[in-house]
Amino acid sequence: MTTPSPVLTEKRSARARGDLLLEVDDLRTVFHTQRGDVAAVDGVSLRLHAGETLGIVGESGSGKSVLGRTVMGLVASGPTTTVTGSVRLDGQDVHALSPRQRRHLWGPKVAMVFQDPMTSLNPVKKIGAHLTEPLRLHQGMDRKAAREQAADLLRQVGIPEPERRLGQYPHELSGGMRQRVVIAMALSCNPELLIADEPTTALDVTVQKQILDLLARLSAERHMAVILVSHDLGAVVGRTDRVAVMYAGRVAETNRTAEVFAHPLHPYSEALLASIPQLDAPPHTWLRAIEGRPPNMAAPPPGCRFAPRCPRAQDVCRTELPELRDPRPAPDGSAHLAACHFPLLTEEDR
Amino acid sequence: MTAQDVVRPDQAVEPVLDVQDLVVEFPVGRTEKVHAVSGLDLHLMPGETLGILGESGCGKSTAGRAMMQLPSPTAGSVRFDGHELTGLPPRTLRRRRARMQMIMQDPISSLNPRRKVKDLVAEGLSIWGFDSSLHGGKDKDTVVRELLEAVGLEPDVVWDRRPHELSGGQCQRVCIARALMMRPRVMICDEPVSSLDVSVQAQILNLLEETKERFDLSMVFIAHDVSVVKNISDRVMVLYLGKACEVVPSDGMHVTSVHPYTRMLLASIPGERTEADPEESTVLDTSVRATELPSPLNPPSGCRFRTRCPLATELCAQEEPRLREIAPGHLVACHHVAQGVQA
Numbered sequence: 001m002t003t004p005s006p007v008l009t010e011k012r013s014a015r016a017r018g019d020l021l022l023e024v025d026d027l028r029t030v031f032h033t034q035r036g037d038v039a040a041v042d043g044v045s046l047r048l049h050a051g052e053t054l055g056i057v058g059e060s061g062s063g064k065s066v067l068g069r070t071v072m073g074l075v076a077s078g079p080t081t082t083v084t085g086s087v088r089l090d091g092q093d094v095h096a097l098s099p100r101q102r103r104h105l106w107g108p109k110v111a112m113v114f115q116d117p118m119t120s121l122n123p124v125k126k127i128g129a130h131l132t133e134p135l136r137l138h139q140g141m142d143r144k145a146a147r148e149q150a151a152d153l154l155r156q157v158g159i160p161e162p163e164r165r166l167g168q169y170p171h172e173l174s175g176g177m178r179q180r181v182v183i184a185m186a187l188s189c190n191p192e193l194l195i196a197d198e199p200t201t202a203l204d205v206t207v208q209k210q211i212l213d214l215l216a217r218l219s220a221e222r223h224m225a226v227i228l229v230s231h232d233l234g235a236v237v238g239r240t241d242r243v244a245v246m247y248a249g250r251v252a253e254t255n256r257t258a259e260v261f262a263h264p265l266h267p268y269s270e271a272l273l274a275s276i277p278q279l280d281a282p283p284h285t286w287l288r289a290i291e292g293r294p295p296n297m298a299a300p301p302p303g304c305r306f307a308p309r310c311p312r313a314q315d316v317c318r319t320e321l322p323e324l325r326d327p328r329p330a331p332d333g334s335a336h337l338a339a340c341h342f343p344l345l346t347e348e349d350r
Numbered sequence: 351m352t353a354q355d356v357v358r359p360d361q362a363v364e365p366v367l368d369v370q371d372l373v374v375e376f377p378v379g380r381t382e383k384v385h386a387v388s389g390l391d392l393h394l395m396p397g398e399t400l401g402i403l404g405e406s407g408c409g410k411s412t413a414g415r416a417m418m419q420l421p422s423p424t425a426g427s428v429r430f431d432g433h434e435l436t437g438l439p440p441r442t443l444r445r446r447r448a449r450m451q452m453i454m455q456d457p458i459s460s461l462n463p464r465r466k467v468k469d470l471v472a473e474g475l476s477i478w479g480f481d482s483s484l485h486g487g488k489d490k491d492t493v494v495r496e497l498l499e500a501v502g503l504e505p506d507v508v509w510d511r512r513p514h515e516l517s518g519g520q521c522q523r524v525c526i527a528r529a530l531m532m533r534p535r536v537m538i539c540d541e542p543v544s545s546l547d548v549s550v551q552a553q554i555l556n557l558l559e560e561t562k563e564r565f566d567l568s569m570v571f572i573a574h575d576v577s578v579v580k581n582i583s584d585r586v587m588v589l590y591l592g593k594a595c596e597v598v599p600s601d602g603m604h605v606t607s608v609h610p611y612t613r614m615l616l617a618s619i620p621g622e623r624t625e626a627d628p629e630e631s632t633v634l635d636t637s638v639r640a641t642e643l644p645s646p647l648n649p650p651s652g653c654r655f656r657t658r659c660p661l662a663t664e665l666c667a668q669e670e671p672r673l674r675e676i677a678p679g680h681l682v683a684c685h686h687v688a689q690g691v692q693a
């Protein structure tokens with residue numbers, strides 16, 4: 001390994017583990033559409049500490065990607081969108097900043113990796129141009145230093161022959177390689193928070209795990225906080241410290257990943273886990289599918305959003321929106337929050 | 351590799367679909383060609399589900415389409431219900447093929463957006479002429495209604511709707527109803543759930559399992575997700591660059607499969623993160639190079655997997671491994687697994 005750049009070491013020491021990095025409070029992202037207002041994110045609160053990894057899982061339309069983009073500040077209030085609530089990144093309110101100020105946040109503070117690596121790269125620019133641009137712009141490096149740093153970044157994301165790759169165009173690389181380049185770009189200014197929005201969905205099965213493991217390794221090495229947005233529960237387990245399960249714009253359940261997977265409290269997370277075919281189950285095992293489909297977000301049901309599909313739903317679920325709370329506060333202070341009137345508690349929990 | 355090598359589970363019963371030495375090549379430019387499928391043998395017994403597993407570009411979809419003659423394979427034979435399908439004039443082919451139906455990956459784009467659900471489902475009947483004797487003397491609307499109910503759709507609700515008014519899962523149900531209309535014997539499902547959400551995926555998988563029993567179908571199920579394929583299939587064929595590496599009974603395949611490629615697919619399931627992965631500490635240089643799928647324009651000599659295989663030797667470059675049986679119904683094409691090498 002090459003010696004880390006002075007910028008990197010200085011920053012790393014400043015990131016004492018446990019510092020609160022991201023505070024999201026009652027975030028609402030409402031899109032004004034022809035069919036009415038759609039609250040894609042509807043009252044989400046999150047905390048993320050430096051170096052921590054958070055998984056956000058949910059089905060399409062659950063608001064997980066919009067949440068990621070709103071945290072980033074890519075989705076902001078405008079003619080078609082209203083963002084309320086607050087996103088504080090290292091003490092700065094992302095949505096109170098001017099677009100110009102916000103641009104300075106992107107790169108050194110927060111960076112993003114998108115689903116499709118081909119559309120994240122400019123097809124007529126070489127890989128080298130993609131990587132040196134942020135380095136020269138944000139860190140004021142000269143051409144030569146930026147190029148050396150770029151090659152080093154490619155090496156860090158596991159790309160062989162980095163110097164040769166710098167002279168290639170995106171189309172000359174495979175999908176997995178392109179996603180590595182996109183990750184290298186996101187890392188170039190050494191962000192404190194990396195938001196990865198479905199980083200492996202467009203990739204081949206044999207490559208997905210490598211990319212996920214790469215992100216986990218980089219997060220640990222750089223002490224970088226990661227938000228991993230995914231529809232794939234398997235991608236999140238074992239790679240994130242905590243997980244938030246989203247349903248119809250709201251957080252249904254959140255806790256340490258292992259705990260949510262072992263003892264889900266919300267009927268939705270439990271059903272979601274049960275609906276995935278298990279490799280070690282015998283063939284032709286009947287899957288416990290969730291009947292129905294997610295609600296129309298332009299007119300969500302008045303009570304719990306999951307109530308129409310929930311086997312445990314009662315009258316109160318159809319009228320009253322459940323708050324995120326811990327149904328059995330643990331003595332060690334770790335909170336297992338679920339937004340459910342009738343969480344799945346075992347006998348001993350009661 | 352000949353069909354005789356492939357021992358059938360029950361010699362007395364004729365397979366409903368018998369594919370021998372299937373080759374599909376697409377010309378590229380003047381001289382080159384893509385070797386999409388190179389000499390594939392498979393058979394499908396009545397009532398059986400055969401899973402075809404592989405990553406993108408391995409030829410699994412091309413193989414499925416070639417069985418449907420969409421387009422016809424470059425060489426090889428496809429026998430459906432005892433009749434050869436290749437080389438037939440179009441009219442005869444369409445007639446013979448009517449009882450083999452296909453479910454595609456993207457349910458929305460495989461339905462005509464201008465047509466209503468009732469017409470979409472009845473389309474097969476309109477083409478072939480409605481024969482009420484085939485449907486127990488019922489009229490056409492009743493048959494359509496029954497099928498919609500069978501796939502879990504409310505006939506009164508969806509009757510006059512068009513595809514854009516339905517969700518992806520509902521569209522896939524319409525596609526299944528459409529396919530069932532022709533009373534098929536074989537259904538070829540090409541990634542039928544990969545464009546659907548997790549919770550809907552389980553609904554469709556259950557539905558396929560249910561309709562298979564109810565309508566006495568045999569199924570070819572093509573997908574890239576190991577757990578999904580394993581769950582629905584009786585046997586699983588693993589394809590790599592247009593060739594079969596392994597055919598394994600799905601029960602316990604996560605333990606019994608031996609081909610290095612199958613092991614690699616199993617190891618790359620994201621959830622199965624191995625503790626203290628030795629690769630993790632070292633930068634992934636070697637494994638990165640190894641994940642590049644070789645070009646199907648010019649596949650490697652000998653064993654096609656050798657460029658990514660941890661067990662590859664000189665022999666693999668020189669000689670192509672043949673599929674041979676290592677346990678009843680379990681075939682492997684690898685030079686090295688016989689020596690007791692378990693990846």
